Amino acid sequence: MIGSTSAIDRVFHYALAKQTGGVSPAALMLCYMDWALHLSMAPGTRLQLGWKFFTDAVALQRYTLATMTSGDLSAGDCPPPAKADRRFAHEDWQRFPFNVMQQSFLVWENLWDAATTNVHGVSKEHEQAVNFLARQMLDMVAPSNFIATNPELLDKTTREGGFNLMRGAMNLLEDKQRNAAGLPPAGVEEFKVGKTLAVTPGKVVARTRLMELIQYSPTTGKVHPNPVLIVPAWIMKYYILDLSAKNSLIKYMVDQGFTVFAISWKNPDESYADTGMDDYRRLGIMEALKAISQIVPNRKVHALGYCLGGTLLSIAAAAMARDGDDRLKSMTLLAAQTDFSQPGELELFVNESQLAFLEDMMEERGYLSSAQMAGAFQLLRSNDLIWSHMIHDYMLGERTSMMDLMAWNADPTRMPARMHSEYLRDIFMGNQLAEGRFHVDGRSIALRDITAPIFVVGTETDHVAPWRSVYQINVLSDTDVTFVLTSGGHNAGIVSEPGRKHRHYRIATSRHDTPYVGPETWHRTNPPKDGSWWPEWAKWLRAGSNEAVQPPKLGAPNVGYPALCDAPGTYVFE
Numbered sequence: 001m002i003g004s005t006s007a008i009d010r011v012f013h014y015a016l017a018k019q020t021g022g023v024s025p026a027a028l029m030l031c032y033m034d035w036a037l038h039l040s041m042a043p044g045t046r047l048q049l050g051w052k053f054f055t056d057a058v059a060l061q062r063y064t065l066a067t068m069t070s071g072d073l074s075a076g077d078c079p080p081p082a083k084a085d086r087r088f089a090h091e092d093w094q095r096f097p098f099n100v101m102q103q104s105f106l107v108w109e110n111l112w113d114a115a116t117t118n119v120h121g122v123s124k125e126h127e128q129a130v131n132f133l134a135r136q137m138l139d140m141v142a143p144s145n146f147i148a149t150n151p152e153l154l155d156k157t158t159r160e161g162g163f164n165l166m167r168g169a170m171n172l173l174e175d176k177q178r179n180a181a182g183l184p185p186a187g188v189e190e191f192k193v194g195k196t197l198a199v200t201p202g203k204v205v206a207r208t209r210l211m212e213l214i215q216y217s218p219t220t221g222k223v224h225p226n227p228v229l230i231v232p233a234w235i236m237k238y239y240i241l242d243l244s245a246k247n248s249l250i251k252y253m254v255d256q257g258f259t260v261f262a263i264s265w266k267n268p269d270e271s272y273a274d275t276g277m278d279d280y281r282r283l284g285i286m287e288a289l290k291a292i293s294q295i296v297p298n299r300k301v302h303a304l305g306y307c308l309g310g311t312l313l314s315i316a317a318a319a320m321a322r323d324g325d326d327r328l329k330s331m332t333l334l335a336a337q338t339d340f341s342q343p344g345e346l347e348l349f350v351n352e353s354q355l356a357f358l359e360d361m362m363e364e365r366g367y368l369s370s371a372q373m374a375g376a377f378q379l380l381r382s383n384d385l386i387w388s389h390m391i392h393d394y395m396l397g398e399r400t401s402m403m404d405l406m407a408w409n410a411d412p413t414r415m416p417a418r419m420h421s422e423y424l425r426d427i428f429m430g431n432q433l434a435e436g437r438f439h440v441d442g443r444s445i446a447l448r449d450i451t452a453p454i455f456v457v458g459t460e461t462d463h464v465a466p467w468r469s470v471y472q473i474n475v476l477s478d479t480d481v482t483f484v485l486t487s488g489g490h491n492a493g494i495v496s497e498p499g500r501k502h503r504h505y506r507i508a509t510s511r512h513d514t515p516y517v518g519p520e521t522w523h524r525t526n527p528p529k530d531g532s533w534w535p536e537w538a539k540w541l542r543a544g545s546n547e548a549v550q551p552p553k554l555g556a557p558n559v560g561y562p563a564l565c566d567a568p569g570t571y572v573f574e
Contacts, residue, residue: 211263340434498532
């Protein structure tokens with residue numbers, strides 16, 4: 001009887017998830033009730049909010065009267081838009097009455113920000129969630145989203161006699177049809193994997209049920225002796241590091257004289273439902289290292305992990321260090337967290353209520369779909385990824401130009417149910433890796449056992465792996481750590497090739513025998529440098545290398561690793 005009732009609950013949750021985008025209503029209600037009850041029992045806070053509302057309303061009235069009579073846009077004490085808020089960047093927002101509309105919205109935004117923060121007694125997680133939800137609701141009704149209150153939209157609609165709206169309606173219809181048919185966004189057809197993307201020459205030299213290992217063809221007469229292994233996250237296709245020739249990190253490293261191997265993960269279906277974190281470690285990283293040890297024998301490996309691949313690499317490296325396996329010469333982590341005590345805004349989507357909801361959803365399919373994951377990431381940057389897209393494509397009637405990074409982003413992957421549940425429960429929520437409670441082969445591991453030097457890259461505007469959270473590796477490790485903070489976000493900050501304009505980074509090395517420096521002090525004492533961080537990484541890898549050697553052959557058929565097919569392999573097309 002119990003099993004049948006649980007099945008009813010799962011079916012109900014799955015049906016409900018289709019309507020809510022995978023968000024648990026129970027989790028939202030708990031957050032709201034915590035905030036609302038504590039605010040109702042805080043008369044002093046309510047009085048303070050009432051006074052803020054009154055003073056802001058007076059300032060807005062003063063500003064409105066001044067701009068109506070004299071055109072003085074500096075009157076009053078109204079808040080300016082946030083520096084990163086591009087909604088009101090157009091010069092016409094400074095004209096009356098649009099300037100007043102903008103300021104009215106910003107006043108409400110500031111008031112709700114004050115109302116949903118620093119309410120005594122509300123848990124930090126619930127406070128962040130309520131504040132986030134308030135911002136989402138305000139973003140929906142921002143004056144920039146409507147024709148009558150957006151001067152740029154109004155001007156274009158008037159000049160074109162509404163034809164921009166007709167084009168926008170056609171764009172919307174096309175996008176809906178593509179989405180219903182399971183097709184990628186418009187413009188993606190210009191980018192083809194193996195033709196315009198992921199074109200660095202190489203061979204697949206090993207394959208398991210979870211990954212293909214690609215070895216890239218050398219482009220230099222001699223190479224550095226220690227090979228590089230790239231471990232991407234299986235939440236994304238690997239070729240984010242091998243986009244176009246101009247911005248491929250893999251091609252850049254090959255041209256710098258490194259022997260590069262990269263893992264291309266399998267895109268799992270329902271048959272992979274019981275595949276766990278340790279399967280990815282064993283059949284991914286450890287099998288790749290086994291193959292590399294045969295193809296390039298007696299050479300230690302520089303291992304790089306990106307995002308979730310970096311977390312997995314940290315787990316593998318700690319287990320190897322515990323067991324006396326010294327095949328790693330160094331470890332590089334790109335936008336990868338090892339301590340999840342400060343996980344950033346993604347924490348809003350991960351709690352016990354939400355996780356139970358997700359697990360019931362995954363029980364029905366055996367995996368978490370890309371659409372369900374994409375929804376959470378879009379909400380984190382709703383202004384950039386939802387509302388600005390709506391305005392540009394559907395109201396201005398212009399198509400956003402497709403780029404290689406956008407085409408990659410439209411090539412999604414899935415997450416096996418067991419793996420995703422283990423990751424969220426043990427790593428993200430439980431923080432077992434940072435606390436030395438995560439087990440590999442039945443025994444706990446600790447990151448401080450890793451003795452190989454570590455190179456870590458965080459990105460300034462990362463919503464997925466906030467750089468201060470990435471920086472925590474300095475607390476957990478007992479080896480030399482070179483930390484880089486680069487401009488950009490989780491993806492664009494990593495795909496930051498030399499020569500790209502408006503790029504900068506900070507870099508410093510913390511020795512294992514020197515006192516710890518906190519992230520704020522580190523940021524203050526290390527000034528930015530113009531350019532890309534890629535040359536710094538190549539220089540760091542070369543510093544630990546011996547003299548150059550002849551390039552190894554692609555694969556090693558005599559020991560069981562023949563060249564199976566050309567790069568980018570077969571798994572990337574799934």
